[in-house]
Amino acid sequence: MMANFVRERKNGNYASYIHNRYINYSNICVLSCQFCAFAARKRDPHAFEYAIEEIIRVVKEALPLGITEVHMVGGLHPTLKKDWYLDLLRELRALDPDLHIKAFTAIEVRHLAQRIFRLPIREMLELLREHGLGSIT
Template sequence: MNYELIPKELRPIAEKVEAQQRISEADALALYRANDLNALGMIASVVREQKNGNYATYIHNRYINYSNICILSCQFCAFAAKKRDAHAFEYAIDEIIQVVRDALCLGVTEVHMVGGLHPTLKKEWYLELLQRLRALNPNLHIKAFTAIEVRHLAQRIFRMPIRDTLETLRTAGLGSITGGGAEIFDPAVRDKICRGKETAAEWLDVHRTWHSMGGRSTCTMLYGHIETLPQRVDHLRQLRGLQDETDGFTGFVPFAFEPSQSHGILAQVKRASAFEQLRN
């Protein structure tokens, strides 16, 4: 690393990173408050090469929302709908299978599938969907369901413990679970943007359980709304803590909040700038 290109205030952090030492929460805040994208990129590139070498990979997948019908009414969400809403939708299993069959002809290796917390779809519907997807191609990786979907299925649909629910889904064809729904872990923020959704501890517990079963998942953070920088850092700290415990996350995905259809406390939020998105 060329330290002449790193601002003096960031050099101690850059030295830590190059020495493969763990940065602190104070270090993370300093990085968030820094405005030198070139320096941040250089430091991040060192971590990338330490972990993966000089390689970048991608997945050719098909993303599917099987339904947007949801029993929750998260304040930030422009996706969810009630059954009576004009924009509500729910795909039949045959429709989903055809979409994936067409995608397989294009070379996809994964289907990524999530939806709302549907109030009336039955256990048999979810299991048939997974079984028929797996039957299309045994090598197709099925990545599906957020932690809150898993909790919804366990508590309201399957009426089974979370571990048993995950095992049942895996037997039917589930390959991994998605990282959505984490938002920001701070309880005060969650109360304002997604009241009624699972707590941070509950989100982490679903992933911890899945990891303990040998499963893998991704993790996420929704930023650029009402959260503070310390709250972002705390979110990252908790994700890092679970990764230390299980080594089960395969990737981290930061999502910038999309304010175009927001309301209430989020109505005046400005879209995260390109600079902010690069920094995250």
């Protein structure tokens, strides 16, 4: 109740929303979280992994619809390389410099830093930001 009072005092009755395209670029994950019904092992029949070209195609199709953000997650992928992630961000940024790129959960960030980039988390996030990342999920 108090939070609503503060919100109304600050913003009035104003509400906003984001028009985005949500993309799971993969469901392949090395973890086995009990709450996740989405993840797959690489050899599972329902496992998938999109190529960068496919992700770019999907985002290109959504841009004329007025999206302002692309939101992406993909689990703790065991074999995607550092350059894959950097190329993906770079190519998304090239589509539209104003497109907000929101990607990677906190556990994905840790996985990327420790296993893929082999950098401290802060340095890895700075590198991702230089290549187009706007925020994490």
